[in-house]
């Protein structure tokens with residue numbers, strides 16, 4: 595089983611447009627996240643597939659019914675933080691408040707614990723060594739924020755995702771990194787977002803088959819706005835506009851093909867399975883699936 599995830603945020607909340615769409619303007623912009631997320635759930639139900647939805651606390655406050663509906667349909671609700679601040683632009687205290695606030699909002703809505711967290715723009719790195727301990731202390735069981743670009747890269751250049759345990763002084767947490775592939779010497783996160791829209795579907799498919807041959811899994815990520823070619827165009831740097839608006843009309847069909855050709859599960863389901871194997875084996879050094 596591969597893992598499928600969606601970062602639930604508005605089209606105007608992406609980092610590429612922060613210089614123009616200031617936070618204070620968010621409330622005045624037209625919301626499209628609910629309709630776009632519902633479009634995704636229809637596709638998923640056509641293929642009897644459940645996924646993980648990393649929901650922004652800011653979105654959950656304004657669309658509580660969306661969060662409840664996703665949970666009722668059997669999808670996993672996880673946290674994308676509250677305000678979509680990059681982790682390395684926050685102090686440890688601000689980060690703690692952000693992840694605590696979003697977890698509480700989501701748990702109040704769905705009535706059960708939230709296990710997973712994904713940072714905006716995968717912004718946990720060696721610059722933020724305090725972030726993982728904060729997540730553990732705040733009760734998160736897994737994180738999916740770290741591009742570990744060279745971990746597990748094979749001769750074919752494909753780095754499988756897998757789940758691995760991070761041990762810290764305050765406890766342990768599972769890390770589920772997005773998959774990357776070697777392209778022209780760079781490990782690129784081709785499994786999601788802009789890369790999925792940029793590359794022909796045949797390339798994504800080849801990448802997944804390659805992962806499967808080495809017994810590895812994909813962590814796929816998309817955003818609801820990536821299935822919305824009609825979204826209002828924002829002003830911003832040219833490169834940001836190209837990246838954001840490229841091939842939006844192709845995502846839906848490509849996602850259909852992906853769901854037709856491969857099997858996916860929510861991340862927490864896979865993490866629980868890995869944890870079970872790990873505890874059964876008593877292997878303290880390493881655990882992957």
Ligand SMILES: [Zn+2]
Nearest residue numbers: 601603714715
């Ligand atoms: Zn995001």
